[in-house]
């Protein structure tokens with residue numbers, strides 16, 4: 001039979017740059033888990049159109065919260081055309097009852113240990129409404145065909161995930177709900193095999209914290225060092241700073257850029273986050289050490305915590321300029337369903353929209369404590385515009401000379417994105433901040449408003 005594996009765009013009208021968009025690993029895992037007798041076609045809507053008339057037997061859709069409305073729309077379109085639709089991923093895992101209203105079958109949690117059984121059931125006419133494997137075995141090697149990424153993508157960055165699960169369970173994050181509290185590892189030899197079989201040289205480790213388990217990280221870095229690859233990953237600032245030997249090994253194994261969840265420069269907020277460093281001075285020193293080791297830093301900041309006042313924007317800008325990080329993601333606190341942040345804000349009647357398309361780290365969908373949603377959105381844009389001013393990029397270059405080409409390429413991408421964000425700001429004002437719907441939603445505390 002023929003299976004269509006789809007990841008929808010959050011907004012099919014405004015898609016991401018074709019060559020730059022990160023491929024979605026889940027689809028390649030599903031393809032690898034599919035018995036060879038079936039034909040599989042992958043469609044990533046951010047980079048290509050979906051032909052609703054495509055001949056196929058089964059449609060499988062993967063989605064997060066921001067692209068869930070589009071995923072549901074596709075479910076209905078395919079079902080109208082007589083196709084059976086399976087849905088899985090972060091959002092259906094957290095809200096399976098909602099997903100059941102749109103798809104024929106919902107997979108809760110990971111695909112390993114489920115997908116083959118699901119295909120067998122479908123073929124024999126016994127597809128169930130829901131599948132869930134609570135303890136998936138990650139030891140089995142899943143071969144992945146990355147050739148379409150190598151053919152189509154500009155940077156040919158191959159996604160790899162070595163671990164699942166996170167012990168921290170931060171209030172605003174849903175990773176622990178999806179993958180659990182215990183860190184589970186893919187055997188190092190399977191990661192090495194993935195790298196070798198891909199034939200690529202540039203990799204993106206998707207792990208939430210590549211050094212979360214120091215012993216495993218050491219084993220991994222030692223094993224990939226001889227492969228002479230370049231990689232980008234995410235890590236905890238504090239843990240990395242505490243382990244200079246591991247930091248050195250990371251660099252020797254090809255680490256060029258690290259995404260670091262700094263989240264907030266507010267001392268009050270830092271104290272409340274389990275994974276954060278002890279204070280601003282420790283954080284500054286840690287960033288300095290990481291840069292000194294030869295790693296470019298992409299910091300991730302979040303605005304909108306209850307401790308944030310309007311001063312947070314200038315304070316953050318000052319911090320970013322002082323530490324001279326290479327690039328930064330400036331996010332709005334987003335109350336993803338299933339998180340403590342969501343249930344707290346919902347209980348307090350502070351959600352101004354439950355239209356999932358706006359749950360994207362970029363849009364203020366709640367009433368902040370010390371400012372208006374619009375002020376939060378404007379403040380975030382202000383920091384972005386100042387940080388990515390050409391002069392600011394030039395001033396930071398001297399502190400990032402260990403990798404000037406990557407530094408400039410990353411900054412150019414962000415300068416472009418800043419223009420897109422500025423254009424989006426006025427549209428948001430019309431759509432959610434001043435809309436009467438927003439006020440209505442604040443009043444309807446109990447009822448979840450489903451996306452259209």
Ligand code: B12
Pocket residue numbers: 007008009010021022023024025026029030060061062063064065066067086087088089090091093107109110111112115161173174175206207208336337359360361362
């Ligand atoms: C890499 C990544 C990205 C990449 C690539 C995204 C992509 N297309 O995969 C980029 C940078 C583009 C990205 C963008 C965004 N991301 Co992101 N991203 C991640 C990250 C770090 C890893 C995702 C991943 O590949 N994991 C590994 C794979 C194997 O896991 P998986 O996708 O969940 O798939 C497994 C199961 O869920 C299941 N499964 C998944 N789909 C399906 C489908 C079927 C049919 C079946 C059977 C099973 C199944 O099987 C898989 C294997 O077991 C996660 C954090 C995390 N730990 O997962 C955040 C994460 C998924 N992202 C998140 C967010 C918020 C975003 C953005 C909104 C942020 C932004 N403003 O840019 C956008 C949204 C993009 C969109 N299309 O809507 C949130 C999602 C929260 C939520 N409730 O939606 C996460 C959890 C981060 C976090 N800590 O909050 N992201």
Ligand code: SF4
Pocket residue numbers: 166167168169170173174175176208261275
């Ligand atoms: S934000 Fe990072 S550290 Fe916190 S729970 Fe999510 S993945 Fe873990």
